[in-house]
Every structure is written in structure tokens, then in C-alpha cells.
Amino acid sequence: GNSVTQMEGPVTLSEEAFLTINCTYTATGYPSLFWYVQYPGEGLQLLLKATKADDKGSNKGFEATYRKETTSFHLEKGSVQVSDSAVYFCALSGSGSARQLTFGSGTQLTVLP
Amino acid sequence: EPEVTQTPSHQVTQMGQEVILRCVPISNHLYFYWYRQILGQKVEFLVSFYNNEISEKSEIFDDQFSVERPDGSNFTLKIRSTKLEDSAMYFCARLDRAATEAFFGQGTRLTVV
Numbered sequence: 249g250n251s252v253t254q255m256e257g258p259v260t261l262s263e264e265a266f267l268t269i270n271c272t273y274t275a276t277g278y279p280s281l282f283w284y285v286q287y288p289g290e291g292l293q294l295l296l297k298a299t300k301a302d303d304k305g306s307n308k309g310f311e312a313t314y315r316k317e318t319t320s321f322h323l324e325k326g327s328v329q330v331s332d333s334a335v336y337f338c339a340l341s342g343s344g345s346a347r348q349l350t351f352g353s354g355t356q357l358t359v360l361p
Numbered sequence: 362e363p364e365v366t367q368t369p370s371h372q373v374t375q376m377g378q379e380v381i382l383r384c385v386p387i388s389n390h391l392y393f394y395w396y397r398q399i400l401g402q403k404v405e406f407l408v409s410f411y412n413n414e415i416s417e418k419s420e421i422f423d424d425q426f427s428v429e430r431p432d433g434s435n436f437t438l439k440i441r442s443t444k445l446e447d448s449a450m451y452f453c454a455r456l457d458r459a460a461t462e463a464f465f466g467q468g469t470r471l472t473v474v
Contacts, residue, residue: 291467
């Protein structure tokens with residue numbers, strides 16, 4: 249079945265530091281890949297997505313590239329801000345008819361001023 | 362695209378009681394989902410609902426759970442006899458029109474005491 253393995257947290261960085269959160273996946277077919285963000289006390293928000301190999305998703309300074317050869321979708325940001333503090337979830341959507349999401353375990357990011 | 366709205370935002374219930382969680386509005390969309398997130402853990406798929414019937418369900422979605430679209434606008438998750446371990450955040454989600462990404466509601470925090 250499908251699975252997502254995500255870098256364990258928590259991650260604590262200083263403002264303006266470089267961020268990488270690793271994500272690898274196992275899936276049959278050609279899944280779509282996503283990063284969702286959950287700010288404190290809120291629901292899940294889509295951060296970015298990529299639907300095919302070599303696609304790069306980007307939003308709010310975050311980027312992730314769909315690497316089929318390494319089955320990875322690592323999240324990066326060149327300069328984090330305090331407001332980026334949140335939990336980040338990597339997820340994939342299978343190619344089956346239901347297209348439900350399989351999530352990673354989440355990575356708590358705290359950015360200190 | 363219209364937002365997904367869930368009610369209530371927080372529900373406290375006695376163990377053994379029935380609860381109904383609601384997701385609105387859902388007109389003009391075909392795919393709906395329920396996910397759950399136990400505190401501090403990953404988001405888990407419960408069930409997908411397509412064209413007014415269950416499309417797929419996970420092992421978590423046992424006989425205690427049911428979903429309905431009772432009046433064409435609400436999408437509900439019912440837990441028949443709640444257990445302490447049902448305490449979690451429950452998220453409703455729908456697919457966008459292109460069926461490429463899921464939009465989540467803000468969630469209902471269920472606390473079973």
C-alpha cells in the first residue's frame with residue numbers, strides 16, 4: 249500500500265535560517281504529492297503540490313520537487329520566518345478512484361526570533 | 362472554490378453516546394472525505410464518499426462509524442457509541458473540481474469523557 253515517511257521533528261531554527269524537511273514515499277502508479285501546513289489551533293491548509301515527476305511546487309517561499317528516481321518530495325525554504333512555525337505534513341494522493349490522501353507523521357517547526 | 366465548513370468546532374460527549382459531526386456546504390461536489398487526527402499523531406484517512414455512497418474506507422472505519430448525505434447539503438459522520446479513543450480532531454475534505462487537490466475544513470475537536 250501507499251506510505252509516506254517524513255523527517256521526525258521537532259525542528260527548531262532561528263529566523264532566516266534554511267529549512268529542509270525530508271519526505272519520501274512508497275506508492276503504486278503515479279501519485280500526486282502535497283505539503284500541507286497546520287498552524288496552531290487551525291485546520292490543514294494546502295501549501296504546495298506536484299502532480300508529476302520533476303514538477304516543482306512552490307508557495308510562500310517554500311519549494312518541493314517531485315523526484316521519482318529517489319521517491320522524494322523534500323520541502324525547502326531559503327529563509328524561514330517566525331510566522332512559519334507550524335506542523336508540516338507531506339502527503340500523497342493515490343491514482344485509485346477515491347484519491348484519498350496518505351499522510352506522513354508531520355514535522356513540528358518552531359522558528360525563533 | 363467555496364470553503365468547507367464543519368460544525369461544531371468542538372464537541373464534548375460522554376463515553377457511549379452517539380455523536381454526529383457535520384460538514385457543509387457540499388453542493389456540486391462529488392468526492393468527500395473524513396479524516397481524523399489523534400492529538401500529536403498523523404492525519405488518518407477514514408472514509409471517502411462518492412456519488413452518495415461510500416467509495417473506500419479504512420480499517421479504522423468500523424461498524425461504529427457511518428456517513429450520510431441526508432439532505433443533499435450536509436455530509437455527516439456519525440459515531441454510534443463513542444469510546445475514549447475516539448477523542449481526536451475530525452476533518453472533512455472535498456476534492457476540487459479538477460480532482461487534483463483536497464480542501465479541508467477547520468475540523469471538529471471531539472473529546473470523549
